[in-house]
Amino acid sequence: MTGKDITLLLQDWQKGDEAALEDLMAAVYSELHRISKNYISRERSGHTLGPTGLVNEAYFRLIDHNRITWQNRAHFFGVAAQVMRRILINYARERNTAKRGGGVMVLSLDNVTDAAEEEGIDLEALEEALNALGEVDQRKARIVEMKFFAGMNEKEISEALSVSSATIRREWRTARAWLFRFLKEGSDGS
Amino acid sequence: MDPERMRLVDDIFNDALDTPAEERDAFIVKACAGDASLEAEVRELLAMDDEAEKKSFMNKAIINLTQTGLGEGDEIGSYQIIKPLGEGGMGQVFLAQQTEPFQRRVALKVIKLGMDTRQVLNRFKVEQATLARLNHPYIAQVYDAGATERGQPFFVMEYIQGVPLADYCDHNRLTLQQRLELFVQILDGVQYAHQRGIIHRDLKPANILVTTKEDKPLPKIIDFGIAKSTTGDEPTQRTVTSFLPQGSMNLTSTGLVVGSVGYMSPEQACMGADDVDTRSDIYSLGAILYELLTGERPLGGMVDPQTPWDEIFRIIREKDPRRPSTQITGDPKAQELAASRGEQLKHLRKQLRGDLDWITMKALEKDKERRYDAASAMAEDIRRYFRNEPVTAKPPSLSYLLSKLFQRHKAAFAGGVLVILALVLGIVGATTGAVRARKAQLKAEAEAAKVLQTQDILDAFLSSPDPTQMGREVTMLELLDAFTEKLEKGELEAAAGADPEVLAGVQFTLSDTYKNLGEHQKAAELVQKALDIRREVLGEDHPDTLKAASHLASIYYYLSRTADAEALIDRTLAAQIAVLGERHRETLRTLNVKAMVLGRRNRKQESLELHQKVYRIRKQTLGPTHPETLQSMNNLAVRYKVLEKMEESEALLREIVRLRAQELGPKHKDTLQSVQNMVNQLYRTGRYKQALAMNQENLARRIEVLGPNHPETFLTADMEGILLIAMNRPKEAVALYQDLYQRALTALPAGHAIVRQTNNNLANALNKLGRNEEALKLLQDIHEAHGKLEGVNHPTTLLYAANLAYQLYSMDRIQASISMGEDILPRLMEHVGPNKVLTFNALENLILAYEKAGDLVRAEARRRQSLDLYREHRKPNYPKLARGEKHLGLLLAKLGNREAALAYLRQAVARQEKALKPGSKLLEATRAALAELEGEPND
Incomplete structure (x- = not known):
């Protein structure tokens, strides 16, 4: 898929074409995969490519920079956040089921999963909670995704979702409390 | 919940x-x-x-895609972050404490975005030695570089507690003189780096911090050389990094590009062209000076955060900023502005006008060859201004202005209209002055040369719009009409000093322009006048008279006044051969027209041979790559195609591509045009896949060379859509056309023909997708719009009408389709021609509509009419002829005329047996239809 296509898809998605999102994610995902494979085959120094470097490289490869506006950039990272969430949950699941080595993304996600553990976050449980949240309020789930799985700030998220920064801040706060309760109840129950 | x-x-x-x-x-x-x-x-x-x-639940992101993820207290090697200082698109800047080998405060810049770590570091290692030697009081020192644990490159720089240049000047209400003194210091710093081969690439007020030392301002240029080392070699990298302002410390991501507009040189705003050198910095310095003087960035008012990058780039490449003295005149805050410089507005304007205008504009030249060749030269000019000595920067001469206008017109067709007006009116003035001078016999030689030169420019300039390449430019036409009207009224005759020769020259040029715009009637009238004048003043056999006659003959050809053309050609040719010789350029032009006329008369072999002859002589006398030689090759290619010698035709087209690539470079616009001809050839011969690949490549090049919004680029993109439709990929075509349409709205002048052309094709694609209502609406709109602009009988208006009739047919609105088809058919015959595919197709559609409506009688009558046209204007093996006969046979069978039906079906089978391969499906189908009818009992 060329930069032009991706940029078109981003614009479609921006205009509200939800079907474009699936195509976008597929494109981003395969580009990430390709880059990381290339990276592994080139790299000798043992230096690992983190998700940030990876996604940013994908960004520069995938986007038609002649046509993109900064709003598209925020959108792109919004998509990347979803992709990272998927990659990460797959990775965490594989790790938990001790099927390591066959992971799709050969990059240093251990740091990330370790960081989650240190913060006391069970990624699989969070995934379940996020799915539940998404059913009630799709936008809140997206905000969490962008903030937590991509480190986007309020301004960037507001650009990606075309709502005010204040709304982002408020909805994030509710979403976080909501998720916290969901996780707490889950662990209490089990 | x-x-x-x-x-x-x-x-x-x-x-x-x-x-x-x-x-x-x-x-x-x-x-x-x-x-x-x-x-x-x-x-x-x-x-x-x-x-x-x-619990700080989820307060920290586990993945940071957009941020560096660094903050207060974090350690990077021997640096500890104290606090963030600012953020830009490429990186975050922190204040940090260096702990080893000695304690000091430094600015730490971490690159966060899309940078290939290894590449940046490798480059930086090369640069670092040079940068470390960059030791100048006005340049912030770069100390160190490395990578964070996460692999992000970082740079360590001298920490400057300063204020950005523009803020400093305004807060301290620096006078013009003080500003200029400070600016000269900056120039000294830049000169120092340039001498060591280091280009900044992102000079702007935000990258120049001013501190105070002993009560005097001390500028410090930051980020020197950093842009270079973060610029990769790969195209993807280059397109991004060559314009991204790496040093932007105080800009948000949204303001990023906007923040650099006006400081970035035109060559940096060029995709893929990496010919940035020290003079690119000179441009940026010119922009900084501009802002120091006027408070505004050059071109700054033309963009906002929503402007797409390609548009911003186009503006940088094509738009000239206003002179500083003019800029402050138009500024509503001018009084305030002057006050902040300790001046009266009137006085400030006076100070800017002249030397300071010229110095600034010289640094801001689009062509870097015309800028100062060194920062020191610019500094020296400002010092000359201080000393009241003449500066080297000069107001541009008239001839320079004209050539510049000419170039810009060629590069930027869309923006050229006002330029043309200025030029047309300006030239007449200039010519007049010169003519008078000649008449007064003052400096006769030099002035005469000037007249010729000016005339040449006028010729070249006005002849340049070529509708086959650029699409029709309505406003240009209107302008020409207005000008011609003046000419007719005699207003310009007075201005031309009543010199009939000059008048004839202007008429000739105008005629040529009309010809290129396809306005052949007007072109003929004008050149007829020029011809009359020249006959009277210069005589029948003067070369200029003959040139006009030859020109008129070629216009007759386009007006389909073939007999008139023939008569004129014969007379003119004889005289030209006698006066100029057979190998003269003008004679060859007439021969070329003659060859075209022969082609029209269906004397194919003679036409081919004459074209070959003209080509041969042009090749010898003008050289193999001269435009007229290439024109001959093109004409030959057409002749070969007519003779169905496709291989020869294609070989020539390829050769043209090769020659142009060799002579002009693979990316020259004329080279790209010949590639486009090749694409068209592939398309016409049904090799869509090849055509699409070649077209896509050409599109990329045109975007690179001409910009994404150039009419020629649009036409190439349009071709992509046509090919997609031909390849039955209408969905992609729709997406493409919708995008094109959006861009055309902003990029092209309102009412531009390309917009309608694009929408016509979009309608076609929508029709294929069954999105009929949308297609119908589009066609109705463009049909109406084109009719208003060009008249209801304009060939393109009729094309849209024919498509509209077809669209109605697709929607089963048969009666509407029929009345539309009946309405346009006679007009198509008259204004498009009875021998044209468009007329054929409209008629075919009308027949289908009658048949669908059950009106077999009318269907039969129209079918017979179409067969007559095919027989008259096409060869016996024309595929539609056989198909039409088969169809007529079927119609007649339904009408109960079995005998006639059998005759037509047999005729169709016979034709197809000759034209098609045995076993062809088409042929088999016709045979089956015949067999079925033969098998039916005769009643």
């Missing part, structure tokens, strides 16, 4: 959080208005929030 309720919870929960703790309880009770479960939910979430907050 349903979404509605979620919103309610959302609001109350957040409002509660914003309410002071002591009032919160009362607020919740009131807000929930007795809804107990709502109240419980809010309270529970508040409790959860409290707990989450205490």
Whole structure:
């Protein structure tokens, strides 16, 4: 898929074409995969490519920079956040089921999963909670995704979702409390 | 929980959080208005929030895609971050404490975005030695570079506690003189770096910090050389990094590009062209000076954060900023501006006008060859200004201005209209002055040369719009009409000093321009006048008279006045051969027209041979790559195609591509045009896949060379859509056309023909997708618009009408389709021609419509008419002829005329047996139809 296509898809998605999102994610995902494979085959120094470097490289490869506006950039990272969430949950699941080595993304996600553990976050449980949240309020789930799985700030998220920064801040706060309760109840129950 | 309720919870929960703790309880009770479960939910979430907050639940992102992820207290090697200083698109800048080998405060810049770590570091290692030697009081020192644990490159620089240049000047109300002195210091610093081969690439006020030393301002240029080392070699990298302002410390991501507009040189705003050198920095310095003088960035007013990058780039490449003295004249805040420079507005304007205008504009030249060749030269000019000596920067001469206008017109067709007006009117003035001078016999030789030169420019300039390449430019035409009207009224005759020769020259040029715009009638009238004048003044056999006659003959050809053309050609040719010789350029032009006329007369072999002859002589006398030689090759290619010698034809087209690539470079616009001809050839011969690949490549090049919004680029993109439709990929075509349309709206002048052309093709694609209502609406709109602009009988208007009739047919609105088809058919015959495919197709559609309506009698009559046209204007093996005969046979069978039906079907089979391969499906189908009818009992 060329930069032009991706940029078109981003614009479609921006205009509200939800079907474009699936195509976008597929494109981003395969580009990430390709880059990381290339990276592994080139790299000798043992230096690992983190998700940030990876996604940013994908960004520069995938986007038609002649046509993109900064709003598209925020959108792109919004998509990347979803992709990272998927990659990460797959990775965490594989790790938990001790099927390591066959992971799709050969990059240093251990740091990330370790960081989650240190913060006391069970990624699989969070995934379940996020799915539940998404059913009630799709936008809140997206905000969490962008903030937590991509480190986007309020301004960037507001650009990606075309709502005010204040709304982002408020909805994030509710979403976080909501998720916290969901996780707490889950662990209490089990 | 349903979404509605979620919103309610959302609001109350957040409002509660914003309410002071002591009032919160009362607020919740009131807000929930007795809804107990709502109240419980809010309270529970508040409790959860409290707990989450205490545990810092999810406060830190586990992946940071857009941020460096660094903050206060973090250590990077021997540097500890104290606080963030600023953020730009490429990186974050921190104040940091260096602990080893000695303690000092440094600015630490971490690159965060899309940079290939290894590449940046490798480059930086190369650069670092040079940068470390960059030791100048006005340049912030670069100390060190490395990579963070996460692999992000970082740079360590001298920490400057300064104020950005523009802020410093304004806060301290620096006078013009003080500003210029400070600017000269900056130039000295830049000169120092340039001498060591280091280009900044991103000079702008935000990258120049001013501190104070002993009460005097001390500028410090930051980020020197950093842009270079972060610029990769790969095209993807280059397109991004060559314009991204790496040093932007105080800009948000949204303001990023906008922040650099006006400081970035035109060559940096060029995709893929990496010919940035020290003079690119000179441009940026010119822009900084501009802002110091006027308070505005050059071109700054033309963009905003929503402007797409390609548009910003186009502006940088094509738009000239106003001179500083003019800029402040138009500024509503001019009084204030002058006051902040300690000046009266009137006085400030006077100070800027002249030397300072010229110095600034010389640095801001689009062509870097015309800028100062060194920062020191610019500094020296400012010092000359201080000393009241003449500066080297000069106001541009008239001839320079004209050539510049000419170039710009060629590069930027869309913006050229006003330029043309200025030029046309300006030239007449210039010519007049020169003519008078000649008549007065003052400096006769030099002035005469000037007249010729000016005339040449006028010729070249006005002849340049070529509709086959650029699409028709309506406003240009209107302008020409206005000008011609003046000419007719004699207004310009007076201005031309009543010199009939000059008048004839202008008429000739105008005629040529009209010809190129396809306005052949007007072209003929004008050149006829020029011819009459020249016959009278110069005589029948003067070369200029013959040139006009030859020109008129070629216009007759286009007007289909073939006999007139023939008569004129014969006379003119004889005289030209006698006066100029057979190998003269003008004679060859006439021969070329003659060859075209022969082609029209269907004397194919003679036409081919004459074209070959002209080609041969042109090749010898003008050289193999001369435009007229290439024109001959093109004409030959057409002749070969007519003779169905496709291989020869294609070989020539390829050769043209090769020659142009060799002579002009593979990316020259004329080379790209010949590639486009090749694409068209592939398309016409049904090799869509090859055509598409070649077209896509050409599109990329045109975007690179001409920019994405150039009419020629649009036409190439349009071709992509045509090919996609031909390859039955209408969905992609629709996406493409919709995008094209959006861009055309902003990029092209309102009412531009390309917009309608694009929409016509979009309608076609939509039709294929069954999106009929949309297609219909589009066609109605463009049909109406084109009719208003060009007249209801303009060939393109009729094309849109024919498509509209077809669209109605597709929607089963048969009666509407029929009345439309009947309405346009006679007009097509008259204005497009009875021998044209468009007329054929409109007629075919009309036949289908009658048949669908059950009106077989009318269908038969129109079918017979179409067969007559095919027989008259096409060869016996024309595929539509056989198909038409088969169709007529079927129609007649339905009408009960079995004998006639059998005759036509047999005729069709016979034709197809000759034209098609045995076993062809088409042929088999015709045979089957015949067999079926033969098998039916004769009643």
